[in-house]
């Protein structure tokens with residue numbers, strides 16, 4: 153195959169006005185009238201399956217009933233008592249796999265109650281009100297807890313502990329708090345700087361000190377935290393990304409999808425952000441969809457998302473796959489990357505990716521012998537993240553599949569140390585689950601310190 157065109161990665165592919173329009177809120181907020189109408193579709197089921205399906209067990213019928221009665225403050229209280237990051241979860245939860253999947257209205261009307269959108273309606277109204285704080289802290293306990301990681305797990309843990317009267321110090325390696333809420337989620341899911349607005353609301357409970365640009369990297373630091381604080385919670389997420397391990401991976405134009413999204417989320421003027429003309433995204437999860445759609449929105453001509461198994465095995469939900477297709481992304485299945493090929497005009501740059509076709513044989517993925525070459529100025533790798541912090545093994549943490557092993561409440565094998573969110577073994581890798589982990593560990597820490 154001859155690759156004749158010079159690599160084409162450039163900024164400003166769109167008219168200035170198009171950026172704002174393309175990156176606007178993907179699911180705009182319900183109006184008051186729409187919210188009341190939608191709330192009236194709820195049957196307020198006894199033993200509501202949605203509340204059980206929600207990882208944070210929000211009392212869904214109760215908050216929806218309050219929206220129907222125009223009691224938005226009461227609705228927000230019911231949400232935030234169970235899920236302190238209910239505003240972000242309302243925007244990013246894959247509801248089609250969680251609460252809305254089991255809504256009785258699915259069988260009756262073929263359409264669930266829009267639980268996520270109603271949740272956002274109530275929480276946004278509270279946050280924009282004159283008095284957004286609804287919780288009061290318990291009397292000070294005199295106990296101090298350290299939290300490493302200011303992502304959803306760490307923030308949920310810190311907020312729950314502060315509410316119970318403890319003092320909390322949150323340490324984070326990055327300059328801004330929020331974890332992937334700030335650096336990872338697709339920008340059209342969380343517009344208007346919502347991640348930082350939510351952090352401000354969480355901190356307004358009091359009793360939480362934030363120390364940014366501080367990285368936990370040595371056993372001595374860990375020992376000091378365990379010595380100086382009454383308990384320690386680790387919510388470090390999965391900071392490293394898997395590599396393809398194929399020739400050509402270091403060519404110019406090949407990048408981690410998570411880094412690409414982080415840069416996009418931190419760029420004020422999207423017209424300054426460079427994007428390829430032909431983009432290939434490798435992976436089949438939420439990160440791959442987010443990277444592919446945002447590449448297309450930035451003006452890439454062709455975006456191909458390539459996954460090595462079939463559609464049913466993809467990490468991205470059906471709704472996310474449809475979202476990618478709606479935005480003009482071409483999805484390929486059963487293709488595994490063999491090599492990133494250099495561009496024929498400039499050999500330092502990526503020019504194409506060669507894939508080996510796969511099939512399932514006796515339960516195993518095997519190559520069929522066929523290959524496919526897709527042209528690419530830019531290659532985004534989205535094949536999963538890993539914890540990869542050597543400190544954990546050095547400190548004798550029990551690990552499972554490279555993540556921290558814990559009991560159901562997040563207690564690790566090291567006394568006084570809890571862990572939750574993506575860094576904890578055996579999870580769903582979702583924002584809402586990280587929030588639940590943080591909340592449960594905070595309650596367990598409180599019980600341990602009160603015993």
Ligand SMILES: Cc1cc2nc3c(=O)[nH]c(=O)nc-3n(C[C@H](O)[C@H](O)[C@H](O)COP(=O)(O)OP(=O)(O)OC[C@H]3O[C@@H](n4cnc5c(N)ncnc54)[C@H](O)[C@@H]3O)c2cc1C
Nearest residue numbers: 301303304305325331332367368389573574581582583586
């Ligand atoms: C691109 C992308 C898109 C996603 N989209 C969705 C979505 O739409 N919906 C959804 O529900 N989930 C989504 N997820 C998953 C979701 O973002 C995560 O499950 C969630 O953020 C996990 O929260 P956490 O608190 O465990 O970790 P993180 O959000 O990763 O936060 C961890 C924090 O710890 C800090 N940290 C790491 N190491 C150290 C250290 N050594 N010292 C100090 N601080 C440290 C980091 O700086 C970070 O702030 C997405 C993930 C990615 C990567």
Ligand code: SF4
Nearest residue numbers: 206241245250251268
């Ligand atoms: S937090 Fe997520 S899963 Fe739970 S009710 Fe809200 S939208 Fe549904």
